[in-house]
Amino acid sequence: MSINIINSKTHAQLKFKDFTMLKVGGKDQYSRFQGDAIKMSLGADVYNQLLTEFEGDIKSANSCGRWMLRGLTQDKAVRKVKTDLEVGKNCYSPTADEVEMYNGKDPYFND
Numbered sequence: 193m194s195i196n197i198i199n200s201k202t203h204a205q206l207k208f209k210d211f212t213m214l215k216v217g218g219k220d221q222y223s224r225f226q227g228d229a230i231k232m233s234l235g236a237d238v239y240n241q242l243l244t245e246f247e248g249d250i251k252s253a254n255s256c257g258r259w260m261l262r263g264l265t266q267d268k269a270v271r272k273v274k275t276d277l278e279v280g281k282n283c284y285s286p287t288a289d290e291v292e293m294y295n296g297k298d299p300y301f302n303d
Contacts (some may be wrong), residue, residue, distance in 0.1 A: 195263040201215070211275035222258045230257035238266070246268055252277065 193210050201210075215224065222250035227250060231239040234257055242253040252273050 198268055199209055199263070199265055203267070206268075208275060208278075211272045212279060214228075214272060216262070222261045225254070225258055225261065227254055232259070233257075233261055241266075242270075246273070265266070 194214050195214070195260075198206060198214060200208060227232070234242075238260075239253065239257060242256050243250070246252040246256065250278075255276070256266075256269045256273045259272050260266055264272060
């Protein structure tokens with residue numbers, strides 16, 4: 193699914209899988225953009241909104257900003273990054289030592 197197709201649909205029409213299938217397809221001009229470059233490109237107000245949305249998680253805010261620079265609307269870029277975070281969370285399985293070390297609590301994904 194392409195960015196243009198996702199942007200043309202409402203949230204109700206889009207499914208989790210639509211966002212998991214959305215890929216860059218390698219490196220593009222935005223792949224190496226980090227905080228300052230993203231902030232300058234989107235504007236400080238928008239970048240700060242992303243930091244607020246992702247509770248200060250700079251990596252997620254940067255990823256979202258890159259998706260916006262590629263053309264996704266802000267709300268759909270947020271949903272894309274949250275989808276990717278959910279997929280990553282579901283793929284992660286702590287080792288027995290990690291579970292014991294953290295008293296059964298996952299140190300990476302506190303719910």
